[in-house]
Amino acid sequence: MTPGRILFAALLGLSLLRSVLADDVVTLNSGEAITGHITSETGAQVVIDVPNASRTIFTPRTISKSEIKTVQRETAEAKQERLAYEALQKYRLNPDQEWTVAQYNAALAVCQQFLGLYPDGEHAAAVRQKNEQCQKEKEQVEKGLVKFDNRWMSASQKAAERELRTNFDKLEQMERSVAYLGRQRASPDKISRAKSDLARVQRDYDNAKAKRDQIVASAVQAQKTALAQKAVLAAKAAVPAPLPVVQPAPPPVVQPAPAPKPAAVVPHPTNAERQRQLHEARIQAEMNRVRETQARQLLQQKQNTARGPGWPYWGLVVVVLLVGGAVALVMISSGQLSPARGAIPPYIPTPKRANVSPRSASPPPLTGESWRFEEVRQQEPSNPDMCEPRSVIEKLRRIDWYKFEKVVGLIYQSQGYRVKLRGGAKADGGIDLEVQKDGDKVAVQCKHWKTYKVRLRVVKELFASMTDEHFSRGMIVVLDKFTSEAKAYAIQHTIDFVTAADLERMIAQLDSIDQHRIHAMLDDPTVNCPKCDSVMNWKAPPHGKVWKRKPFWGCTRFPSCDGKIEV
Numbered sequence: 001m002t003p004g005r006i007l008f009a010a011l012l013g014l015s016l017l018r019s020v021l022a023d024d025v026v027t028l029n030s031g032e033a034i035t036g037h038i039t040s041e042t043g044a045q046v047v048i049d050v051p052n053a054s055r056t057i058f059t060p061r062t063i064s065k066s067e068i069k070t071v072q073r074e075t076a077e078a079k080q081e082r083l084a085y086e087a088l089q090k091y092r093l094n095p096d097q098e099w100t101v102a103q104y105n106a107a108l109a110v111c112q113q114f115l116g117l118y119p120d121g122e123h124a125a126a127v128r129q130k131n132e133q134c135q136k137e138k139e140q141v142e143k144g145l146v147k148f149d150n151r152w153m154s155a156s157q158k159a160a161e162r163e164l165r166t167n168f169d170k171l172e173q174m175e176r177s178v179a180y181l182g183r184q185r186a187s188p189d190k191i192s193r194a195k196s197d198l199a200r201v202q203r204d205y206d207n208a209k210a211k212r213d214q215i216v217a218s219a220v221q222a223q224k225t226a227l228a229q230k231a232v233l234a235a236k237a238a239v240p241a242p243l244p245v246v247q248p249a250p251p252p253v254v255q256p257a258p259a260p261k262p263a264a265v266v267p268h269p270t271n272a273e274r275q276r277q278l279h280e281a282r283i284q285a286e287m288n289r290v291r292e293t294q295a296r297q298l299l300q301q302k303q304n305t306a307r308g309p310g311w312p313y314w315g316l317v318v319v320v321l322l323v324g325g326a327v328a329l330v331m332i333s334s335g336q337l338s339p340a341r342g343a344i345p346p347y348i349p350t351p352k353r354a355n356v357s358p359r360s361a362s363p364p365p366l367t368g369e370s371w372r373f374e375e376v377r378q379q380e381p382s383n384p385d386m387c388e389p390r391s392v393i394e395k396l397r398r399i400d401w402y403k404f405e406k407v408v409g410l411i412y413q414s415q416g417y418r419v420k421l422r423g424g425a426k427a428d429g430g431i432d433l434e435v436q437k438d439g440d441k442v443a444v445q446c447k448h449w450k451t452y453k454v455r456l457r458v459v460k461e462l463f464a465s466m467t468d469e470h471f472s473r474g475m476i477v478v479l480d481k482f483t484s485e486a487k488a489y490a491i492q493h494t495i496d497f498v499t500a501a502d503l504e505r506m507i508a509q510l511d512s513i514d515q516h517r518i519h520a521m522l523d524d525p526t527v528n529c530p531k532c533d534s535v536m537n538w539k540a541p542p543h544g545k546v547w548k549r550k551p552f553w554g555c556t557r558f559p560s561c562d563g564k565i566e567v
Contacts, residue, residue, distance in 0.1 A: 023082065024048065025072040026063060034061065038071075046071075057409055057419045059533060064560075078122070084114050085123040093133065097512055098147040104138035154219060160212040167205040174198040175293075179300060195301075209286075216283060220276055392504040395522040397479060400553070400565055401448035402530040405432050407521055408446055408477050411506055414514035417442075423530075430465040435475075443471040447478045454482035454497075456489055463493045477503070529555040531563035539564075 026034045026048055036050040036058070044065060049058040074082070091107040093099075099107075111131035118124055137147070145152040148161055178194045396404065402423075409419040412435050423432030423446065433444035445462045447454050454476060466474050474495040476482070482497055490497060507518055527536040532555065540551035553565040 023074045023079070025074070026068055027070045027072070028063070028067050029069050030067075034063070036061075052413075056413050056417075057421050059421050061532065067560075081118050081121045081123065084117065085121075085127070088114065088127065088130065091130070091134075092513060093137065094147070094513060094516065095150040096148055098137065098141055098145075101138060101141060104134050104141065107134045108138070154215075157212070157215045157219060160208070160215050164205070164208045164212050167201065167208045170201045171198075171205050171293075174201050175297060182300070198297075213283065220280070223276060392507055392522070393500045395519075396500050396503065397450060399448075399522065400527055401446070402528060402565065403521070404448040405446045407518065408444065408503070409433050409435075410518055410521060411503060411510075412444075414510050414518070415506070430461040431469075431471075440473075441471050443469070443474040445474070445476045447476065449481065450479060452481070454478050454486055456483065456485045459486045459489050459493075459495060462495060463489075466495075527553050527565065529557070529561060529563035530565065531555065532557060532561045534561065534563075536563070536565065 023035050024038045026036075026038075026046065028034070034048060034050060036048045038046060038048050039060070040047045046063050046065060046068065048061055048063065050061050051058050088107075088110055091103075091110065108131060111127050111134065114127050115124060115131070140147075140152045144154075146155050146158050148158045153161070174194070174197055178191070178198050181191050181194055396407070399407070405421065405423045409421055412433070413419045415437075417435045417437040420434040421432075422434055430445060431443045432446045435442040435444055443462060443466050445458065447458065459476065462474050462476060465471075472494075474490075474493075475498055476490065476495060477498045479500045487497060489495075507515060510518070528534065529536050534555055534557050536553040536555055538551065539554045550566060555561045555563040
């Protein structure tokens with residue numbers, strides 16, 4: 001065996017050994033506990049590899065000893081229990097999708113095995129809770145029910161609920177579009193078309209809601225009928241059998257005393273009745289929310305109609321604009337006003353929140369030196385077409401380059417690969433991800449470039465790194481652009497190009513649980529630091545101030561961490 005193969009086998013064995021070694025716990029002075037493997041320790045700092053939930057991606061993190069409170073090392077018994085508990089993490093329940101009976105039986109068997117080995121362990125309570133939850137869901141599946149939004153219902157009701165939610169999202173989007181056109185003083189024809197589309201979407205929503213309510217009412221009536229039949233059968237079973245008729249001797253005539261009235265018995269509601277009451281309460285809350293939305297829409301239409309522009313108004317606007325323009329030209333010519341002012345932050349998609357105004361009051365102007373790092377609040381996009389992206393390709397283009405590397409690693413991890421994150425803000429030697437499966441070691445380079453093309457130089461750098469570290473092949477993940485020279489060189493040297501369309505097809509081939517994890521990461525608006533993986537804030541000058549540099553994302557742990565992402 002050659003020395004190169006011996007070295008490759010040793011490195012592979014060390015990477016596989018890290019997944020079963022005991023964990024080290026580093027507790028910081030702030031109370032944060034970091035779990036992972038300590039790879040190096042000096043008199044000033046500690047380097048620890050922090051794994052993800054499935055222990056396939058390891059991210060190194062450097063911590064100063066002045067920030068460390070305690071360091072604990074895991075025992076062999078605790079390690080065995082932790083590994084057994086981590087094997088249970090693949091049985092994660094989905095709030096919108098039920099399992100099959102076979103899958104529930106497999107999860108229950110693993111839970112029973114864990115409780116038999118570690119009845120008093122650290123994770124025993126969590127495993128018992130998972131075991132009870134799986135048992136309850138199995139009983140619901142055996143009854144023929146399905147799961148949606150953490151509720152159990154019939155298959156027809158689930159289809160109606162999904163249709164209702166889709167129409168509700170369309171209705172909210174159309175309401176935002178109509179409100180935007182009213183604020184921008186669009187043409188009457190455009191506003192009329194938008195209101196016509198809104199009325200059509202409103203009709204679709206009303207029809208879907210009526211259909212859902214009819215199905216729910218039918219289910220409630222059927223449940224009431226079943227409960228009544230059950231009560232009748234229980235009453236019949238409680239009646240004793242008639243005794244044989246015997247002619248008794250005539251009793252003496254005695255005036256009987258009046259029998260006392262029995263005390264009234266207040267029946268306790270059953271579980272089915274409580275569930276029916278909760279369901280009816282949810283329906284009533286949904287109807288109230290729809291009424292409030294319609295009332296807000298009617299009020300907005302009245303306000304738009306009341307403040308329609310007239311000729312005197314436009315005449316006043318023209319006069320104000322002319323006077324303001326003349327004053328601005330005089331100030332610019334005298335040097336009192338700079339034509340370039342401020343910086344506009346890029347649009348960052350935010351999760352939808354109910355009952356939140358899309359516009360917030362601007363902060364007062366700052367003076368002195370306090371304007372340099374002002375936190376800019378994320379606002380709703382001014383363009384109605386820039387709503388939440390629907391396709392995977394649009395979501396990939398919206399995220400930053402560091403999250404793009406994480407998403408690519410998560411996709412390959414869901415396919416069974418062991419992924420190691422080597423990119424981020426530190427020097428990676430031309431390799432962002434190290435992917436391994438069945439002896440196949442792949443070097444992955446991620447280029448989140450929206451306007452630039454991947455040229456021949458990038459492919460040559462990746463091939464040089466592959467040769468130095470003995471990788472079997474390589475991949476370059478791009479959005480959609482690369483030159484023909486780079487493509488030809490990559491084909492000759494066992495390097496593949498993976499585009500955003502290829503990533504979308506790979507995600508579509510995964511199961512629902514892995515797809516949910518990937519979409520959750522894509523939809524998360526949080527920006528993480530490429531150095532320490534902490535949350536970042538948007539840094540830009542306030543109104544009326546000018547920076548010599550561009551706005552950027554800065555780490556919240558500054559000045560201990562100077563990580564940033566340029567826009």
